[in-house]
Amino acid sequence: MFHKEGYKIITIAMVIAIASIIALDYYVVDDLIKLFTQLGVIAFLILILQFFRNPKREITWDVNKVFAPVDGKVVVIETVFEDEFFRAKRKQISIFMSPLNVHVTRYPVSGEVVYSKYHPGKYLVAWHPKSSTLNERTTVVVKSPKFGPVLFRQIAGALARRIVNYAKVGDIGQQGSDSGFIKFGSRVDVFLPLDAVITVKPNQKVVGAKTVIAEYHEPEE
Numbered sequence: 001m002f003h004k005e006g007y008k009i010i011t012i013a014m015v016i017a018i019a020s021i022i023a024l025d026y027y028v029v030d031d032l033i034k035l036f037t038q039l040g041v042i043a044f045l046i047l048i049l050q051f052f053r054n055p056k057r058e059i060t061w062d063v064n065k066v067f068a069p070v071d072g073k074v075v076v077i078e079t080v081f082e083d084e085f086f087r088a089k090r091k092q093i094s095i096f097m098s099p100l101n102v103h104v105t106r107y108p109v110s111g112e113v114v115y116s117k118y119h120p121g122k123y124l125v126a127w128h129p130k131s132s133t134l135n136e137r138t139t140v141v142v143k144s145p146k147f148g149p150v151l152f153r154q155i156a157g158a159l160a161r162r163i164v165n166y167a168k169v170g171d172i173g174q175q176g177s178d179s180g181f182i183k184f185g186s187r188v189d190v191f192l193p194l195d196a197v198i199t200v201k202p203n204q205k206v207v208g209a210k211t212v213i214a215e216y217h218e219p220e221e
Contacts, residue, residue: 059176176209
């Protein structure tokens with residue numbers, strides 16, 4: 001199954017691919033050049049289809065857990081000062097997505113959307129230290145019954161030119177359901193309270209709506 005954000009691009013890519021294969025067959029005489037070029041066109045089409053895939057996943061909801069909002073690799077785990085919404089220290093987990101990863105963004109927790117804002121910006125590579133504050137991005141905050149406000153930020157990368165955000169203030173986000181999409185390479189940052197117990201490690205590969213990245217533990221009396 002493919003994500004709705006890819007329907008137009010997939011249609012255009014298929015038309016171009018079919019036209020290219022027919023044109024190559026008609027105009028190129030050298031069979032070897034024709035074959036390799038046509039295979040290259042098919043490979044490009046397969047990459048487009050893979051990028052916009054949207055696998056349906058069975059979600060086990062748990063208010064005591066924070067799930068990865070996207071597929072990718074954990075590139076940052078640190079305590080930082082978050083200056084857009086909290087204006088206080090938070091634990092940050094950043095997940096980098098390559099063009100081969102599923103690029104659907106999912107709600108990491110359930111709760112009411114209390115903040116949602118789009119920021120235009122640059123297109124630095126997604127792993128650049130300043131990409132989270134300078135790049136095109138969207139910031140969404142969901143009020144979880146256990147963790148309180150949880151912020152997750154979609155960040156465009158060097159290839160990304162459009163971030164799609166479905167979350168609107170007042171919406172009730174359901175853990176694991178679609179909250180947005182980033183086209184072609186990107187990163188998502190999650191900001192959690194300082195008492196959240198992080199359950200992933202740097203360079204660990206995570207799966208959106210499947211991998212638990214943090215847990216809530218009741219304070220000891």
